[in-house]
Amino acid sequence: NLLDFQSIIYTYIAANIFVFLVFILFFYKDFILKLTFEKFEFEFKEYFYSIFFLGLSSIILLFNTKIDIFMIDYFLGKQQVASYYIATQLSFIPYMAMLSLYTILSSVISRNINKEKYSLIFISMVFYRSFVFLAILLISIFYYFYLEDLILIFFNPLYLDAYNPAMVLCILYLAATPFIFSDLILKLSGNEKKVMYYAATSAILNISLNYFFIIRYGIVGASYATGISMFMMHFLCFLSLNKKNFFLFLLIKFFLSKKKYQINYIVNKFFKA
Numbered sequence: 331n332l333l334d335f336q337s338i339i340y341t342y343i344a345a346n347i348f349v350f351l352v353f354i355l356f357f358y359k360d361f362i363l364k365l366t367f368e369k370f371e372f373e374f375k376e377y378f379y380s381i382f383f384l385g386l387s388s389i390i391l392l393f394n395t396k397i398d399i400f401m402i403d404y405f406l407g408k409q410q411v412a413s414y415y416i417a418t419q420l421s422f423i424p425y426m427a428m429l430s431l432y433t434i435l436s437s438v439i440s441r442n443i444n445k446e447k448y449s450l451i452f453i454s455m456v457f458y459r460s461f462v463f464l465a466i467l468l469i470s471i472f473y474y475f476y477l478e479d480l481i482l483i484f485f486n487p488l489y490l491d492a493y494n495p496a497m498v499l500c501i502l503y504l505a506a507t508p509f510i511f512s513d514l515i516l517k518l519s520g521n522e523k524k525v526m527y528y529a530a531t532s533a534i535l536n537i538s539l540n541y542f543f544i545i546r547y548g549i550v551g552a553s554y555a556t557g558i559s560m561f562m563m564h565f566l567c568f569l570s571l572n573k574k575n576f577f578l579f580l581l582i583k584f585f586l587s588k589k590k591y592q593i594n595y596i597v598n599k600f601f602k603a
Contacts (some may be wrong), residue, residue, distance in 0.1 A: 383522035393499040394536050394559065406548060409488075414487060414549040417492035418556075420477065421499035427465035428503075429509055431458055435511055440518045455511060463507040468502040483573045495553035498601040512567035524570050532563035570590025 399418075403411045435458065478493050485492075513525050517546045536559035544552025 342488050356583050374404055380520070382551040382571050383526045386519060387522065387526040387529040390526065391563075392535040394529065394554075397533070397537055398540050398556045401537075401544055402549060402552055405544045410491075410549050413489050414495055414552055415490045416481070417495035417499065417549065417553065418495045420473070420480070420492065421503065421553075424466040424469035424473075424500055425503050428507075428561050430463045431462065431511070432514060435496055436518065438553065439515055442520050443515075463500060463504065464508060466500065466507065466597075470497070470504060473497060473500060475521060487586075491549065494550045498550060498553040499557050502554075502561055506561045506564045509561075509564040509568035512571055516567055516570060517584045521570065525567060528570075531566065532559045535562055556603045565598075 399411055399415065402414050438454065439451055473496065477496060478490060481489055481492060513528070514524070516525050536555055538554035539558060540552055543555045545551075547554070
């Protein structure tokens with residue numbers, strides 16, 4: 331088994347080296363030629379700055395999704411780790427409704443930021459957030475009635491305790507939907523450093539809450555800690571957006587305004603690009 335594992339590692343390293351060499355051969359060669367013989371301006375500092383903080387925030391977020399499992403293993407043992415892992419995988423299914431839109435929104439947001447059409451970005455956010463909210467809500471309702479049956483069919487009665495943490499995570503994912511995609515907007519508008527800080531804050535919060543909640547409430551406490559930290563991440567990113575771009579700010583103004591029938595007036599006033 332050890333030999334097979336080492337073979338997989340060596341194969342993975344060799345494949346990455348091969349891909350890197352192909353990149354050098356077909357792409358980087360032309361780039362170096364342009365940089366050497368032509369007046370080709372490339373802002374290395376700007377792009378490396380962006381890549382560094384994007385990479386760092388991704389590492390922190392990856393760590394944040396796994397720290398609860400390590401802490402459950404430390405405090406409660408591997409049986410509870412198995413139940414909690416099943417709960418996270420089941421709750422990940424509705425969460426995929428959000429992740430599936432990140433690729434689509436990246437190009438849309440980037441294009442509209444370059445054109446300074448912020449109104450289009452945040453009006454479209456209403457639609458995308460509503461879609462994710464509806465998808466998570468429907469799956470959560472289905473889980474409420476049938477999740478225990480699914481656990482019995484695909485797993486084992488020993489893992490029925492995965493029901494409560496899975497439901498907690500689904501509910502907290504649902505609560506976060508008004509603020510999702512804010513991190514994507516920040517990343518594409520040159521605020522990668524803020525996203526990294528918020529990811530670090532979320533990770534610290536997750537560790538702290540896990541320490542107190544796991545001891546008192548077991549794997550349900552871990553789900554609360556992870557869900558709350560995730561919610562805080564999206565909420566902090568949302569608060570960092572320019573006030574005129576808050577889609578909730580538009581809705582509040584809409585409901586408070588005496589000119590409710592003049593939707594165009596409100597949109598033009600609070601979403602001027």
